[in-house]
Amino acid sequence: MKLAQTAPRLLLFFGVGFALALGQVAYWQLARADELGHHLRNPRYWARVRATPRGRILDARGRELAVSVPDTSAPATGDALPEGLRRRRYARRYPAGELCAHAVGYCEPERGESGVELAMDAWLTPPARPAPPTIWWEWLAPQPQRGRDVALTLDLDLQRVAAEALGARAGAVVALDVRRGAVLALADYPRFDPGRVGDKAYWDALRADAERPLLARAYQGLYAPGSTFKVLTMAAALDAGTIAPGAAFDCDGSAVLAHTRVKCDVKTGHGQIDATGAIARSCNVSLARTALDLGAARFQRAVVAAGMTRRLDLFAPGAAARTLPAAGKAPLDQALTPQQLAACGYGQGALAVSPLHLAALGQMLGNGGVALEPYLVERVVSAGATTVYQRPPVPGRPVVSAGAARATLAMMQAVMRPGGTGSGLAGGLDVAGKTGSAQNPHGQAHSWFLALAPATAPRYAVAVVVENAGWGRAAAGPVAIKVLRAALSR
Amino acid sequence: MGRRRERRLLVAALGVGLAGPVLVAVVNGATFAPQPGLSIPRVAAVWLQMALAVTVCHAVLARRRSDADPLLLPLSVALCGLGLTIVFSLSPTQAQKQVNWLFAGLALVLAATSGLGDLTRLGRYAYLWGVATVVLLVIPMLFAREINGARLWLEIGGLRFQPGELAKVTLVLFCAAYLASARGELLTEEPRYVGGLALPDPRYLGPLALMWLLGMALLVVLRDLGTAALFFGTFVCLLYAASANSGYVAVGGLSFAGGAWLAQGLFPHVHRRLEAWLNPWSDKVIADAGYQVTQALFAIAAGGVTGVGLGLNHMQRVPAATTDLPFAALCEETGLWGATLVLLLYALWVQRALRIAVRQRERFTALLAAGLGCLMALQVLVIVGGVTKLIPLTGITLPFVSYGGSSLLTNCLMLGLLLRCSEGAQ
Numbered sequence: 001m002k003l004a005q006t007a008p009r010l011l012l013f014f015g016v017g018f019a020l021a022l023g024q025v026a027y028w029q030l031a032r033a034d035e036l037g038h039h040l041r042n043p044r045y046w047a048r049v050r051a052t053p054r055g056r057i058l059d060a061r062g063r064e065l066a067v068s069v070p071d072t073s074a075p076a077t078g079d080a081l082p083e084g085l086r087r088r089r090y091a092r093r094y095p096a097g098e099l100c101a102h103a104v105g106y107c108e109p110e111r112g113e114s115g116v117e118l119a120m121d122a123w124l125t126p127p128a129r130p131a132p133p134t135i136w137w138e139w140l141a142p143q144p145q146r147g148r149d150v151a152l153t154l155d156l157d158l159q160r161v162a163a164e165a166l167g168a169r170a171g172a173v174v175a176l177d178v179r180r181g182a183v184l185a186l187a188d189y190p191r192f193d194p195g196r197v198g199d200k201a202y203w204d205a206l207r208a209d210a211e212r213p214l215l216a217r218a219y220q221g222l223y224a225p226g227s228t229f230k231v232l233t234m235a236a237a238l239d240a241g242t243i244a245p246g247a248a249f250d251c252d253g254s255a256v257l258a259h260t261r262v263k264c265d266v267k268t269g270h271g272q273i274d275a276t277g278a279i280a281r282s283c284n285v286s287l288a289r290t291a292l293d294l295g296a297a298r299f300q301r302a303v304v305a306a307g308m309t310r311r312l313d314l315f316a317p318g319a320a321a322r323t324l325p326a327a328g329k330a331p332l333d334q335a336l337t338p339q340q341l342a343a344c345g346y347g348q349g350a351l352a353v354s355p356l357h358l359a360a361l362g363q364m365l366g367n368g369g370v371a372l373e374p375y376l377v378e379r380v381v382s383a384g385a386t387t388v389y390q391r392p393p394v395p396g397r398p399v400v401s402a403g404a405a406r407a408t409l410a411m412m413q414a415v416m417r418p419g420g421t422g423s424g425l426a427g428g429l430d431v432a433g434k435t436g437s438a439q440n441p442h443g444q445a446h447s448w449f450l451a452l453a454p455a456t457a458p459r460y461a462v463a464v465v466v467e468n469a470g471w472g473r474a475a476a477g478p479v480a481i482k483v484l485r486a487a488l489s490r
Numbered sequence: 491m492g493r494r495r496e497r498r499l500l501v502a503a504l505g506v507g508l509a510g511p512v513l514v515a516v517v518n519g520a521t522f523a524p525q526p527g528l529s530i531p532r533v534a535a536v537w538l539q540m541a542l543a544v545t546v547c548h549a550v551l552a553r554r555r556s557d558a559d560p561l562l563l564p565l566s567v568a569l570c571g572l573g574l575t576i577v578f579s580l581s582p583t584q585a586q587k588q589v590n591w592l593f594a595g596l597a598l599v600l601a602a603t604s605g606l607g608d609l610t611r612l613g614r615y616a617y618l619w620g621v622a623t624v625v626l627l628v629i630p631m632l633f634a635r636e637i638n639g640a641r642l643w644l645e646i647g648g649l650r651f652q653p654g655e656l657a658k659v660t661l662v663l664f665c666a667a668y669l670a671s672a673r674g675e676l677l678t679e680e681p682r683y684v685g686g687l688a689l690p691d692p693r694y695l696g697p698l699a700l701m702w703l704l705g706m707a708l709l710v711v712l713r714d715l716g717t718a719a720l721f722f723g724t725f726v727c728l729l730y731a732a733s734a735n736s737g738y739v740a741v742g743g744l745s746f747a748g749g750a751w752l753a754q755g756l757f758p759h760v761h762r763r764l765e766a767w768l769n770p771w772s773d774k775v776i777a778d779a780g781y782q783v784t785q786a787l788f789a790i791a792a793g794g795v796t797g798v799g800l801g802l803n804h805m806q807r808v809p810a811a812t813t814d815l816p817f818a819a820l821c822e823e824t825g826l827w828g829a830t831l832v833l834l835l836y837a838l839w840v841q842r843a844l845r846i847a848v849r850q851r852e853r854f855t856a857l858l859a860a861g862l863g864c865l866m867a868l869q870v871l872v873i874v875g876g877v878t879k880l881i882p883l884t885g886i887t888l889p890f891v892s893y894g895g896s897s898l899l900t901n902c903l904m905l906g907l908l909l910r911c912s913e914g915a916q
Contacts, residue, residue, distance in 0.1 A: 002734040003856050007844040010731060010860070014840055014867040018833045021871065024878035025821055025829045028790045036791035041776055041784060044792050044804045 291345025507571025
């Protein structure tokens with residue numbers, strides 16, 4: 001009989017098998033736990049959202065934008081747990097409705113998260129461990145912790161003004177505090193109601209909509225900046241000294257520069273104009289010349305320094321596991337050809353930026369050439385009312401000299417005066433602005449407007465884009481002025 | 491005295507079966523008020539029934555002054571207790587049914603230990619067991635309704651039964667009887683050495699080929715990779731146990747892998763299983779063939795080292811969780827420590843079986859005990875390996891822990907046969 005010999009070997013064989021299986025268990029539990037824990041298909045992730053009171057999202061004045069309330073509705077049929085296994089549930093409510101959809105985002109089981117809900121998920125979600133007891137007997141019945149409240153820089157009133165001014169036209173409005181970089185309004189259209197995302201029919205309609213209401217145009221939409229970009233070309237050229245504020249240009253309506261024909265919107269040409277006139281009347285020929293004089297390397301350096309090609313840290317740095325804002329696009333990989341440089345000089349070519357990028361550009365010019373990172377999250381407050389995160393004062397990044405910024409701002413004031421492309425728009429308001437109409441392959445030009453107020457010592461910068469709406473002064477201009485007026489009367 | 495030791499261990503095992511379900515109930519907000527589903531009186535009633543059945547079983551063994559192995563029954567009861575805990579936290583209404591089956595199962599244990607008399611008599615009917623195995627496997631193919639894409643269940647008077655489960659035991663009986671017979675003894679003679687490798691004599695490869703064919707038939711007709719692997723694996727293990735010839739293991743393993751590879755090329759349902767094993771994460775597979783395994787992995791990963799706590803798993807909505815995925819639920823609730831403990835219990839069970847096998851005087855009972863041990867080990871390996879994505883996941887039950895009458899009865903029959911083998915051999 002050979003069993004005496006083979007039985008220990010069989011036992012060893014099975015033991016190795018069991019050990020392998022246990023090793024595999026340990027692999028999933030230790031090495032892959034974090035990844036699997038956040039998988040969209042993992043019901044635990046959503047059970048946590050349902051079962052725990054998530055923190056609130058508040059506007060700058062403490063008004064609730066998102067809040068978790070006990071859910072008393074009967075669970076959907078497919079959702080019902082077996083008898084005797086029912087647990088407490090919470091539902092997410094958005095008191096501001098559609099208004100802040102793309103800033104606040106949504107948080108819904110089986111749908112996912114977006115906006116602040118996604119970026120600040122780690123703060124909003126209650127800690128897994130129960131609250132530390134303040135007295136010994138609380139060990140016996142540990143209380144679950146509440147999530148932390150996230151206070152935004154957003155001003156609900158200004159947000160409402162921005163959304164109403166934009167109306168039902170596809171586009172976006174971004175308003176920044178020039179001296180802090182804080183985002184005061186972040187409105188766009190089309191948008192959605194984050195409170196209804198759980199509704200399957202509504203969700204499917206959102207996903208199927210060709211207008212893409214789930215796209216946060218304000219910080220994810222990329223558009224050619226058009227003539228609004230001319231202010232950066234001008235500021236960079238003034239900073240580098242390749243152009244003087246009094247420099248004269250001669251515009252015949254079109255010119256052959258670097259072997260390509262550059263055309264102006266005024267067919268007969270702007271005639272003899274200076275640099276101020278070139279900005280005020282948005283002369284493509286003059287700005288193409290300015291860009292060529294500046295040179296590709298310095299132009300590219302200015303574009304990068306102004307943050308136009310970066311993902312802006314809209315949410316608290318380090319808090320966003322999955323960064324949401326889109327990075328701008330500019331031809332940076334190799335030296336620009338003169339043709340490309342000329343086109344980029346007046347905001348066409350391969351450039352694409354989001355409204356947030358452009359507002360940041362305005363903020364930089366208004367702040368004496370020092371760019372401050374735009375941010376949306378002001379502070380995080382724990383359930384015990386202690387501030388666990390406060391946006392620290394961030395040193396700015398100098399992009400152009402204060403003199404160059406001031407000179408460019410003066411040119412933008414000329415835009416709003418008689419003869420400028422924005423004349424008559426300001427309606428008595430002290431505004432510096434720049435119009436833009438961005439050529440694009442999707443039909444009529446996108447209407448752009450970049451504006452700062454008060455012009456002499458700017459406090460607010462607003463960037464507006466209205467898709468396929470033609471001239472900057474026609475569609476985007478009035479929106480920006482309305483928002484600035486409301487901001488100044490805050 | 492063995493029975494006294496058994497009594498002490500049974501008290502501990504029944505403690506597991508009481509503490510687990512009570513904690514599950516309390517965590518889920520159960521009170522003393524009787525209510526449908528989960529309440530403390532209901533948990534207590536279920537446990538009392540289990541305790542009664544186990545006590546009767548022990549008392550009968552003690553009264554017969556049986557010297558049967560004192561560890562096997564407590565080990566099995568502890569696993570049943572863990573199983574009840576998991577069933578309570580996944581689907582409380584199934585717990586009462588599970589205990590009903592346990593009654594039947596323990597009755598079977600008593601029948602096997604007291605009613606079989608001389609076990610060696612069973613060894614005379616090798617071909618009867620062989621035919622029974624095939625018949626038990628064929629019946630559901632002819633008469634069964636298709637449930638979850640497989641024809642495994644037979645329904646008689648509202649009771650569902652899986653004849654294939656019982657076929658596992660008749661297979662072990664057949665293999666043990668065949669290998670113990672004169673013909674089988676030839677098979678386990680000295681091997682021929684070809685190039686340093688001990689290869690079985692080609693003349694005796696016939697049974698191996700026959701079993702291989704049976705395995706492949708199971709794979710294709712029953713759409714059940716797990717059962718096929720289980721049957722073939724048990725046969726190869728026993729062949730090795732009897733012959734000490736590792737050539738059988740090599741030839742058997744390679745031929746099965748080759749057959750499975752061929753089958754996945756020829757049959758789409760086998761191919762889908764394989765695909766779901768290799769990459770269950772893709773958007774298409776995760777909602778379909780890869781759903782069960784990914785949900786199991788989510789559960790295991792959520793457990794961590796210490797687990798999320800009894801009664802707090804999130805697998806209630808996963809179909810067939812109580813039958814196929816209790817190990818994943820256990821990993822979630824009790825973590826790495828719980829998984830280690832459960833696997834140690836099984837390892838100890840297998841060790842006892844092989845120990846009993848070594849101490850047998852009769853060739854047939856020795857092979858029978860070894861076969862039952864191998865069958866237990868392979869069942870655990872196939873389902874635990876499947877749930878942890880070590881091998882493709884198939885719907886095999888976790889012995890004593892999974893919900894399911896056929897499986898519990900079969901495992902109790904195995905326990906009873908082993909206890910009978912161990913009597914008089916200590």
